[in-house]
Amino acid sequence: xxxxxxxxxxxxxxxxxxxxxxxxxxxxxxxxxxxxxxxxxxxxxxxxxxxxxxxxxxxxxxxxxxxxxxxxxxxxxxxxxxxxxxxxxxxxxxxxxxxxxxxxxxxxxxxxxxxxxxxxxxxxxxxxxxxxxxxxxxxxxxxxxxxxxxxxxxxxxxxxxxxxxxxxxxxxxxxxxxxxxxxxxxxxxxxxxxxxxxxxxxxxxxxxxxxxxxxxxxxxxxxxxxxxxxxxxxxxxxxxxxxxxxxxxxxxxxxxxxx
Numbered sequence: 001x002x003x004x005x006x007x008x009x010x011x012x013x014x015x016x017x018x019x020x021x022x023x024x025x026x027x028x029x030x031x032x033x034x035x036x037x038x039x040x041x042x043x044x045x046x047x048x049x050x051x052x053x054x055x056x057x058x059x060x061x062x063x064x065x066x067x068x069x070x071x072x073x074x075x076x077x078x079x080x081x082x083x084x085x086x087x088x089x090x091x092x093x094x095x096x097x098x099x100x101x102x103x104x105x106x107x108x109x110x111x112x113x114x115x116x117x118x119x120x121x122x123x124x125x126x127x128x129x130x131x132x133x134x135x136x137x138x139x140x141x142x143x144x145x146x147x148x149x150x151x152x153x154x155x156x157x158x159x160x161x162x163x164x165x166x167x168x169x170x171x172x173x174x175x176x177x178x179x180x181x182x183x184x185x186x187x188x189x190x191x192x193x194x195x196x197x198x199x200x201x202x203x204x205x206x207x208x209x210x211x212x213x214x215x216x217x218x219x220x221x222x223x224x225x226x227x228x229x230x231x232x233x234x235x236x237x238x239x240x241x242x243x244x245x246x247x248x249x250x251x252x253x254x255x256x257x258x259x
Contacts, residue, residue, distance in 0.1 A: 003033070003176055003177065004033050005137070005178045006031055006035040007035070007038065008181040008247070009180075010040070011042075012042050013185050016043055021085075025088050027247040027248060029092035029093060029094040034176070036142070036143045036168060037089075037096075040161035041076055045076040048072055048075070049072045063119075064118070065120040065122050069121075073148065077146035078148050082144060098144045099146070100148040101149030101150050101157075104129065104132040104136075105150075105152065106132050106145075108126050108151065108152050109126055109159055111123060111151060123150075123151065125159060127171075134175055163227060166228070170231055170236055173235040173236050173237070177237050178236050180238075181239075181241075182240070183247070187254060188201070188243075188254045201255060201256065224241070241255045
């Protein structure tokens with residue numbers, strides 16, 4: 001029987017709020033068994049870029065990463081955000097190690113080809129080095145990945161953190177029984193966006209299709225849920241979506257997605 005592995009993704013709304021971040025890190029460090037953290041930090045990168053006089057370009061919520069933007073992202077994701085989280089986890093007794101995809105050649109990507117939009121130095125994941133990540137887990141490290149990959153030719157690439165979490169979960173599913181957690185500001189997938197308690201507790205392909213047809217699931221939730229089902233079809237055990245309370249052992253109000 002495979003050992004259980006938890007992979008948790010947090011976004012900028014947690015990283016930039018000290019209270020929320022402390023709450024999350026308390027819950028995360030208390031989680032038993034091997035675990036991996038993946039974080040974004042886009043809002044923080046935008047704020048720092050503004051202070052440096054560098055314009056951040058977004059199209060449909062996705063960042064266009066030019067050469068100057070990549071410098072800021074590397075500083076913020078790989079430096080400020082990542083090392084702060086690692087230091088805070090060390091203070092809680094979790095032996096964290098901060099990583100980009102270039103470290104240990106853990107996540108190799110390819111520069112996104114130019115189609116209608118040129119996303120610049122954006123990377124699409126090609127390979128997760130499960131063996132290297134497993135060595136860290138076996139040595140009782142807690143890997144903390146920022147949203148940066150590399151192309152094995154010396155180029156860093158900005159890569160969507162939701163996608164990194166999904167691809168790492170897929171990559172590790174050959175060795176572990178993996179559960180993927182997406183922490184965001186809502187309690188889960190909601191039947192009514194204005195009612196935080198209207199959580200769809202269990203989502204599988206059939207009721208997912210029904211909610212799509214009724215336009216209950218739309219907009220920003222679509223790419224997140226596409227990532228979830230992609231992971232499940234590639235042998236990830238289950239995916240959970242909810243707010244920070246989801247990580248508490250007694251939590252019930254969040255969405256669990258299975259096939």
